[in-house]
Amino acid sequence: MAELLFWPALLAYGEAAVAYLGEARRPGLPGRLATWGVRIGWLAQTALLVVQAARADGFPWATWAGSLNLFVWLVVTAYLIWGCQPRFRLLGLAVLPLVAVLLALAHAGGGTGADEPVRYSSAFLVLHVGLVLAAFAGFTLAAALSALYLWQERRLKRRETSILRVRAPALARLDELAARTTAVALPALTFGIVVGILRLRDRGGGFDAVMAVTFLAWAVYGGYLGLRLLGGLRGRRAAYLLLAGFLLVAVVRFALPVSHFA
């Protein structure tokens, strides 16, 4: 059953990624096809997660690959909130290829199946993993917005003549949305970290490199919001800072198998 739902999800995300490429070349029908791809993929993946939850006796995303599956779903959910609006279609160019690759990775790691027994599960795990993954999904989206910002800014600086033919969202809007997404994601990460620290204190355990990088990412995003609020940080520098933060998030995500999920 899970297998039956995984493939439509992956194919739909893949189709959307390719269609977004077409949208960048010739706006119109490809954009609409991409939007439907994202919607269908999201529905299929939602059904997959429901099947996993129904079959598992506990929290079914407690493995690295399982959490990657949930993470992909969170990213697409956040993207769906406004990413399918015609002006934001090009954002899909940054998000959907990543989504398709990560879902394939989750599948390769066994995170999309529903047959393996859940080894451990607790309210802590649900809260910690859920909050941290939601925050990471938000940071991923903020990074995609920043990447789109830099691309659009480069086109304006180069005075590309096609800028009104292939339209991206306005710079100010991208900047604002990236900031808002970060402002929502950072508290989620903060709570996720606090829950993790509380559990660490109860059950004992050491401070590892992944935790250190997570704190560093938290500091980068916190610094970004602080500088924006107090120092008027905006534009290109703000976009680079968000991309630097995302780099740390990516390191944490891919380093998790050797620490937390080991």
Next chain:
Amino acid sequence: MSTLVLVGISHHNAPVELRERAALDRVRASELARRLAGDAGEAVCLSTCNRTELYLADESAEEAVRKAEAALLALEAELGPALYRLRDEAAALHLFRVAAGLDSMVPGEGEILGQVRTAYEAGSTGRVLDRLFRDALRAGRKARTETAIGESPASVSSAAAALAEQVFGDLAGRRVLLIGAGKVGELALRNLASRGAEVAFVANRSVDRAEELAERFGGAALPLDRVVEELERADVVLSSTSAPGWIVERATVERALPARRGRPLFLIDLAVPRDLDPSIHELEGCYLYDIDDLQAVVAETLAGRRREAERAEAIVAAEADRFRDWQAALDVVPAIASLRARAEEIRAAELRRAKLTDSERRAAESVTTAVLNKLLHLPTIRMKEAAAAADGVIYADAVRHLFGLEDEH
């Protein structure tokens, strides 16, 4: 059967001196349409800055053309050589192309669709022109929604406003500083203001002219030497003076940047020689476009419009075909209606003669109606198809003859 006739002039074959003499406002266009339609006919007058066209549906095509020509020549006697005359399918296709903006000076311009709607509403329409104009409006909307023909700006000033939207998104509340109070700057300013931008200051060497323009746009006037102060607050700087050198230098903008706290600044230089130091564009958050940059963007978008126009032509042609089929079917509609009426008359008469109980009568009503509908379905379809293939009149005559419908006709 009503024939569709179009007589008119347009920017293709009549210069503005002629077109302006034949231009009619809504009231006069409506009066002319009513006069041309008379008691039984149909007429619509489409009058814009690029065209004055009369659409008539009449039993006699020749008479309709004569009436329309006379009406246009009464407006301006010299129109004669510029007049074009189209009939039926060609007239319909022409209107569909007009509504889609394919016959406009700038392909895909959006104003024409509203003008066609206004003409339709002010016209004296009946079955043919009502259908023609509704189909034309649908074709126009379809061409715009299914292609990108009307999405890109077609002039330097609208390109400047569209680029400002690429930086700020919604322009509502964005402050514009205009340097120079000439016509070119005013046109661009009007474009920005129409998208919601707020005209903050107009700076000019002559403060009188600046005050006049500022008052019109709800802003304030500034002497040129106070431009620097406003740079800290403005979102868009629009410059178009005849000054020989730069009015705003890089260092001036650089000094204003800290106070802007990262807010982007979009600068439009429409002057030749240029007013704004080109190296301002290198500063972070500053985007400077001069007249050449804007013209290059417009050239690209116009090329895009022309590409999209090819797709729009296909949409319009398909819609025109549908109208042609509908119009052709008008030839056979009376024959079909007579045939159905005769069949229904026979059915009802035979049922009246039969001695049946109420329930038997209801059952017989239902069965005979179904039989009749099934029997007449295929001939109806075939007659409409024949009408589309221009054999409609022959088929209609044959049906009238075979079923003895001549008297009713």
